[in-house]
Amino acid sequence: MQKVIVIMGQTATGKSALAIKLAKKLGGEVVSADSRQIYKGLDIGTGKISKKEMSGIPHHLINVASPKYKFTVAEYQHKAIYAIAEILKRNKVPIICGGTGFYIDAVTEGIVLPRVPPNNKLRKKLYTQSAIALYAYLQKIDKRRVKDINKNNKVRLIRAIEIAKYLGKVPKITKTKPKYNFVKIGIRVNEKDLRKNIEKRVVKMFKKGLLNEIKKLKQSGVSNRRLKEFGFEYWKPTKESVIMGTLKYAKRQNTWFKRDKKIKWFSPTKYKKIEKYVHEKVL
Numbered sequence: 001m002q003k004v005i006v007i008m009g010q011t012a013t014g015k016s017a018l019a020i021k022l023a024k025k026l027g028g029e030v031v032s033a034d035s036r037q038i039y040k041g042l043d044i045g046t047g048k049i050s051k052k053e054m055s056g057i058p059h060h061l062i063n064v065a066s067p068k069y070k071f072t073v074a075e076y077q078h079k080a081i082y083a084i085a086e087i088l089k090r091n092k093v094p095i096i097c098g099g100t101g102f103y104i105d106a107v108t109e110g111i112v113l114p115r116v117p118p119n120n121k122l123r124k125k126l127y128t129q130s131a132i133a134l135y136a137y138l139q140k141i142d143k144r145r146v147k148d149i150n151k152n153n154k155v156r157l158i159r160a161i162e163i164a165k166y167l168g169k170v171p172k173i174t175k176t177k178p179k180y181n182f183v184k185i186g187i188r189v190n191e192k193d194l195r196k197n198i199e200k201r202v203v204k205m206f207k208k209g210l211l212n213e214i215k216k217l218k219q220s221g222v223s224n225r226r227l228k229e230f231g232f233e234y235w236k237p238t239k240e241s242v243i244m245g246t247l248k249y250a251k252r253q254n255t256w257f258k259r260d261k262k263i264k265w266f267s268p269t270k271y272k273k274i275e276k277y278v279h280e281k282v283l
Helices: 015-026 073-089 101-108 120-127 131-141 154-167 191-208 210-219 224-229 239-257 271-282
Strands: 003-009 028-032 093-098 181-187 264-266
Touching: 003 015, 003 101, 003 239, 003 271, 015 028, 015 093, 015 181, 015 271, 028 073, 073 093, 073 101, 093 101, 101 181, 101 239, 120 154, 131 154, 181 271, 191 210, 191 239, 210 224, 264 271
Parallel strands: 003 093, 003 181, 028 093, 181 264
Antiparallel strands: none
């Protein structure tokens, strides 16, 4: 099977820089696996890579959706698989890079996802309820899904309820044999360094104009509720609230990735070891 590199890990660990370095070395292109960078206009607040930072390496699945609407995992899966196929057609190496575990699993584990359109009326009704109430309701209608869902994540809870109600039954999650051989590389730093990285990034965000970005998003018609759904303190943020929100997000990322035993973990400073591992597995 053809090889696809996957670089994953918590936010602010240097995944993007590593992906670009490997892409230059191997002749690769990057497929983003970030559930927030997929949206247009969410640049500063998501630490979205700039054109300059891309260093001429093509990046896919960045800025492909409007923040007014929910971009589903099924949509991501379809577009990512298409992007990988196109990259391989050009005899380039696909490098999936990001911190959204569900996106990565959808592509690498061959999960068959139900194509369920958004139900805005239902979402509006469900959003008024607490995460505790939503979790209790999901427990009644889908006992399997509650086993692996973050009970504090209202967006995921609402989507799970929406899918179950649309299909009229609990959806059976099936898997197909992946078409490619995915080489999974995890990037990890210690908690102290992670906090420092996040603090530096947040200070930079405010300097670059995070508050103005939020103002522009609101002016473009993105609701406060929708902004909060991105899970990144877009609602009246302060430096401290953004730092704390990002640390919580990083903790959830770590919990997700710890379950995958196929990931080979590295420190971002050990580039030579990473390069050697990639050569052994890919070339």
